[in-house]
Amino acid sequence: MSNPAPDMGLRRELPERVTRLAWILLILGVVLYGAGYLLDAKRAAFNNVVGFLFLASVAGGAIFLIALEYLAGAVWSVPMRRATEFLAALTLVVPLLAVPLLFHLHDLFHWTHGEAVAAEKVLAGKAPYLDIDFFIIRFAAVFLVWNFFYFLFVRNSTKQDSTRDPKLTTNNVRLAAVFMPVFAITVTLTVVDWAMSLEPNWYSTILGVYYFSGTVLAALSAATYAIIKFHENGYLPNLRRDHFYSLGALLFAFINFWAYIAFSQFLLIWYANLPEETFWFIKRWKEGWEYVSILLIIVHFVVPYFALLTQDSKMDTKRLKLMSIWILFAHLLDLYWLVMPTYGEGIPFGWMEIGFPILLVGLALVVLSYKVKRNNMIPVGDPKLERGLSFHL
Amino acid sequence: MNEQHLFAITALFDTPEEIVHAAQEASKAGYTRFDVNTPYPVHGMDKAMRLKPSRIGVFALVFGLLGVFSAVGFMTWVTLVNYPLVIGGKPFWSWPAFVPIAFEVTVILASVLTVVTMIVLYFRFPNNAHPLHDTPYMKRVSSDKFGINIQADDPKFDEKEIRAFLGRIGGKEISPIYFDAEEFEHGQKLFDPKFLGVLAVTALVVSAMTYVVFNKVLYMEPFSWMSAQEKLKAQQPSELFKDGIGMRPPVEGTVARGFLPYAFKGKPDEAGRFLANPLLSTKEVLERGKSRYMTFCSPCHGNFGRGDSRLQGQFPNPPTLHSDKVRNWPDGNIYHVMTDGQNIMPSYATQISKDDRWAIVQYIRVLQRAQNAKESDLK
Numbered sequence A: 001m002s003n004p005a006p007d008m009g010l011r012r013e014l015p016e017r018v019t020r021l022a023w024i025l026l027i028l029g030v031v032l033y034g035a036g037y038l039l040d041a042k043r044a045a046f047n048n049v050v051g052f053l054f055l056a057s058v059a060g061g062a063i064f065l066i067a068l069e070y071l072a073g074a075v076w077s078v079p080m081r082r083a084t085e086f087l088a089a090l091t092l093v094v095p096l097l098a099v100p101l102l103f104h105l106h107d108l109f110h111w112t113h114g115e116a117v118a119a120e121k122v123l124a125g126k127a128p129y130l131d132i133d134f135f136i137i138r139f140a141a142v143f144l145v146w147n148f149f150y151f152l153f154v155r156n157s158t159k160q161d162s163t164r165d166p167k168l169t170t171n172n173v174r175l176a177a178v179f180m181p182v183f184a185i186t187v188t189l190t191v192v193d194w195a196m197s198l199e200p201n202w203y204s205t206i207l208g209v210y211y212f213s214g215t216v217l218a219a220l221s222a223a224t225y226a227i228i229k230f231h232e233n234g235y236l237p238n239l240r241r242d243h244f245y246s247l248g249a250l251l252f253a254f255i256n257f258w259a260y261i262a263f264s265q266f267l268l269i270w271y272a273n274l275p276e277e278t279f280w281f282i283k284r285w286k287e288g289w290e291y292v293s294i295l296l297i298i299v300h301f302v303v304p305y306f307a308l309l310t311q312d313s314k315m316d317t318k319r320l321k322l323m324s325i326w327i328l329f330a331h332l333l334d335l336y337w338l339v340m341p342t343y344g345e346g347i348p349f350g351w352m353e354i355g356f357p358i359l360l361v362g363l364a365l366v367v368l369s370y371k372v373k374r375n376n377m378i379p380v381g382d383p384k385l386e387r388g389l390s391f392h393l
Numbered sequence B: 001m002n003e004q005h006l007f008a009i010t011a012l013f014d015t016p017e018e019i020v021h022a023a024q025e026a027s028k029a030g031y032t033r034f035d036v037n038t039p040y041p042v043h044g045m046d047k048a049m050r051l052k053p054s055r056i057g058v059f060a061l062v063f064g065l066l067g068v069f070s071a072v073g074f075m076t077w078v079t080l081v082n083y084p085l086v087i088g089g090k091p092f093w094s095w096p097a098f099v100p101i102a103f104e105v106t107v108i109l110a111s112v113l114t115v116v117t118m119i120v121l122y123f124r125f126p127n128n129a130h131p132l133h134d135t136p137y138m139k140r141v142s143s144d145k146f147g148i149n150i151q152a153d154d155p156k157f158d159e160k161e162i163r164a165f166l167g168r169i170g171g172k173e174i175s176p177i178y179f180d181a182e183e184f185e186h187g188q189k190l191f192d193p194k195f196l197g198v199l200a201v202t203a204l205v206v207s208a209m210t211y212v213v214f215n216k217v218l219y220m221e222p223f224s225w226m227s228a229q230e231k232l233k234a235q236q237p238s239e240l241f242k243d244g245i246g247m248r249p250p251v252e253g254t255v256a257r258g259f260l261p262y263a264f265k266g267k268p269d270e271a272g273r274f275l276a277n278p279l280l281s282t283k284e285v286l287e288r289g290k291s292r293y294m295t296f297c298s299p300c301h302g303n304f305g306r307g308d309s310r311l312q313g314q315f316p317n318p319p320t321l322h323s324d325k326v327r328n329w330p331d332g333n334i335y336h337v338m339t340d341g342q343n344i345m346p347s348y349a350t351q352i353s354k355d356d357r358w359a360i361v362q363y364i365r366v367l368q369r370a371q372n373a374k375e376s377d378l379k
Helices: A016-039 A041-072 A078-092 A094-102 A114-119 A121-126 A132-163 A166-194 A207-232 A241-272 A275-283 A289-307 A311-315 A317-342 A351-374 A385-389 B016-028 B056-082 B095-122 B136-141 B159-168 B181-185 B193-217 B268-274 B283-301 B324-328 B331-340 B354-371
Strands: B004-013 B034-037 B146-151 B172-180
Touching: A016 A041, A016 A351, A041 A078, A041 A094, A041 A132, A041 A166, A041 A207, A041 A317, A041 A351, A078 A094, A078 A132, A078 A207, A078 A241, A078 A351, A078 A385, A094 A132, A114 A121, A132 A166, A166 A207, A207 A241, A207 A317, A241 A275, A241 A289, A241 A311, A241 A317, A241 B095, A289 A317, A311 A317, B004 B016, B004 B136, B004 B159, B016 B034, B016 B146, B016 B159, B034 B136, B056 B095, B136 B146, B136 B172, B146 B159, B159 B172, B268 B331, B283 B354, B324 B354, B331 B354
Parallel strands: none
Antiparallel strands: B004 B146, B004 B172, B034 B146
């Protein structure tokens, strides 16, 4: 049984160069965003939607992973929970990313044009839901709810560091039970509002689950990367192959889950063959988009599937690091594929598409370095910590 | 009594930690032929015993691939060779529809056959003789103890040394296990005719008994007062008639109500000359005609009668309804084609009622007028 190292759980700062890099990336990202909005507001807004959905999925998925740990009574993930909590802190800043979008709703959403809604029977029927005021209320409500749960989870978890009160774990378990259905609804609302309503005539009942699989993958790979980096640099010294194997296995499971859901969505629409649904896929199967679609299958499923198939590869930290970055990129590509065909004009790929994600990385790193400075790296008061550290497969 | 051979020296431990430690020590000491018995799976045992990864995964892969190829192969044969059927206007070989079935067959073959393989190869089914069976040691390790046994065929086997070793690592109740070579070597084999015979007889007897019990012994007719009547039911034979047929055909020349035979069968020109449309070109008639046209005609002739439906190219293309020939036909000719068929178009008399056919004729006239308007229509 491994005993906790003497310096375990101390607050430590990230190295100076990481913090500096984080701020440089953040400022560079803000400058790029500004330039994008000045030069081509419509294109910048569409890219902004991709970036917003990306970081929202990391933040929401991280809260989901915290809740999952409590609800399932998982032991293995306890020593690493703080990394997930740090990522969940993004919930506080993600709404800022959507603020510029609120000023460009007309560029993004066909349904905001009154004359278009009046002319189309389907849109008129959806008008009570697709209403700008209601849209903003929903957006605010989703992030209020996420921040509320994030705040309670993390408050209980950090309080436990000093009080070591096992009742706080029970509280969080109850909270997690409430959060799960709430998360299911809010994550669906997010993707329906920001991605599905870009094509207001289209609907797919499975899109919420589709985005959910992406959120968990994004949060999990971001957490995996952070955890391995922490481990390698001595922030989380007590992790072993068994812990990494569990992370890898969960990643592998959700890779399959994503493919399962993505194919289910395609199969149902292909089978029913209704013009009001198929046009969405047809749009992604012409004018070059078919190559992006095939690339998405390869990048998001085939490559990670084979890269994480064997038992050894799930424990190999080098492989896991590579695959978590890969899957984050794949999720970005997934959202690009989801959002950008509506922008039109072929396959938009230029400095905006490459440059905008810099802001996301910068934002995540700044939040991470800020949280690392103010928190213990390990939940030292968690009653399951001892068992988590000595976790065996 | 047969000769008793030594199988193994066993020792018991109290906790999972102790047994993991014992396994580590045993492999460190160089023993290879030893095994561990625990009441439940103990984590980390593979590593402690220095076991190689199981090769059962190879079987799973082979059976999984077998599942994919047999499922896709079977569906390909059905949809392309055995019974090609247009479903929803999709190509015959529609791979997306195959994916769920291929997936299910893969999973079921891989899991079931891998378990069967494990039982046959590793557990030597149907031979269930094992020296550990029915020993006090087995009874203890299947309730609350953790046991290790070092087997007599280990290259480093030495009874005294092993007893000392097991005592040193904390083992309790160190004891030998003997087995009856006769029973062990002459155990059941899978392809033994006697075994297969017993299996077949068992299957037959069980099936026969099931049949007899459920269909004869326990069979009860539930509330049969009305259902069992002394009368002939459809398709039943009858001895009353010479030909033995219960269902009597109608007398020759009988005409059912509403089913007057079509007088112009095979005579399109006469139909054109003698038949007149009984319906007027009113709004109701045209709407009825349009709805029937969209249901029955448009799949081949296209929504506007141009012969440009999505089925184009799968059959000889239906001709356009806007040709001079069709436009100059009297109503009766068009009615005749629907009633009697033409070229590969079959008769629609059974699907579309007489009035509806005449309504369709009126609607086709509207389509023709829309495509080739007369001068007077423009005024």
